[in-house]
Amino acid sequence: MISHKIVPNISVDCVVFGFDFEKLNVLLVKREMKDNGSGAVLINDHTLAGYHIFEDEDLDSAATRILRGLTGLDNIFLEQFGAFGQLDRVSSPKDKMWLDYINQGFADRIVTVGYLALIDNTKVTLTLKDRDVSWFPVSMISDMEMAFDHKYLFYKAIEALQRKVKVEPIAFELLPDYFTLSQLQKLYEALLGTSFDKRNFRKKVAQMHYVIPLKKKQQGVPHKPAQFYLFSREVYEKTRKGRISFII
Amino acid sequence: MISHKIVPNISVDCVVFGFDFEKLNVLLVKREMKDNGSGAVLINDHTLAGYHIFEDEDLDSAATRILRGLTGLDNIFLEQFGAFGQLDRVSSPKDKMWLDYINQGFADRIVTVGYLALIDNTKVTLTLKDRDVSWFPVSMISDMEMAFDHKYLFYKAIEALQRKVKVEPIAFELLPDYFTLSQLQKLYEALLGTSFDKRNFRKKVAQMHYVIPLKKKQQGVPHKPAQFYLFSREVYEKTRKGRISFII
């Protein structure tokens, strides 16, 4: 195992989204610290998945490394949603105490690059070695305590996600390889916080020739089985349109 | 004058766009270095407007500071388009020689945050003290020599610009307060590299209630004078629509 030198004032934070066919979730890491003597709980909240970058890796690699550590997966969809360098990012007493505790000292000035990650929930089983990592419904985040400016980063991430999802077919990254149209619809509804008419939704999907029906159907469901579809990036790339439309 | 401590491994680069009613231009800074003895030209190319950040300023402030230095203007439209941390960003012999020459040594690892800036050409007069800063048509960039990975950053910036301009009314930042519809149309054509039908374009603009006709008309032009319009951000914010439309 090679030990890498970290860059003390640059880090990467990943906002990892997953979809359980009902709602959107985010992956958070528990942060816990007790007083050595009394055992009193000093810190008990959550952070995004993040770490410093190493001297010898670029930003995308750092994000990939962090996600591999948490989920065991490579090849996760990743996209930057911003760089954050506010002076007071890491300034609360708790946060300083924490950095001291985990022995990172405090660079008084850390710039972090935010990454949006979309993962297919069915491919991940958490509860690996550490159960400090778990999924939380995005609707719950507003009521949670979070470290540093991570709640702010989360909001920025979800804004970016909603913006991008309307314009690029990245939502499919949150679904398994085969999915039904109802699952797709629920996903978009969860992402955008709206609801769609079933017939109109399907009419629209029918025009997306890169969403391809398979011969396969659902099995063992207590109702009419749905047909499976798959997303083809190749077809998408070949058939994308001009989309000139500055908005009203 | 206070002297600030710089953060050696973090910088900000600004891709500054302007519009001269004919084409899009970018602001570049000349980089020149001659051999002390022979006077031979060792480096003669261009860089984006960029510098390290200071310990006591955040990223946006750094970008604002850099632009104030170049243009004399505050209140310039600014938006991040990415963070760049490739290991080989600053690696060519020329670039190393240059960093040595301007006495910055070489941090072997610099992360830069890219900012897109849109400025109203009519408000800037360059040729201040230094004439090392000047406008170049974006169409010319592909043939130019540029420092570091700045050509790459430029392409990323223009991609982001084209994406955003279709979806948010930021193009107006490139126009004077009062403008004609023909100027607006030429601007969009320059930005997107397309051309529009005049009547259809105007029909579309007519639906944007935040583009407001004024009583004023052009004067002294050798043809029918055009009406002036203005962009109202307030009206825009109040009337923006839902725009749910994941793309085909």
Place this chain on the structure above:
DNA sequence: GAACTTTGTGTACATTGTACACCAATAAAC
């Protein structure tokens, strides 16, 4: 086989996009 649950389909209307051609208003030239 009855009850339950989710799938899958079509039509009428409104809105938006697109293709296309001519007169109007001004300054400059004569």
Place this chain on the structure above:
DNA sequence: GTTTATTGGTGTACAATGTACACAAAGTTC
């Protein structure tokens, strides 16, 4: 002051897309 050159400004017919809306079909469970 008449002509010329140049850009500004307008409407209509058709195609494509968005939207509102209701019911039968295919499975499982009991």
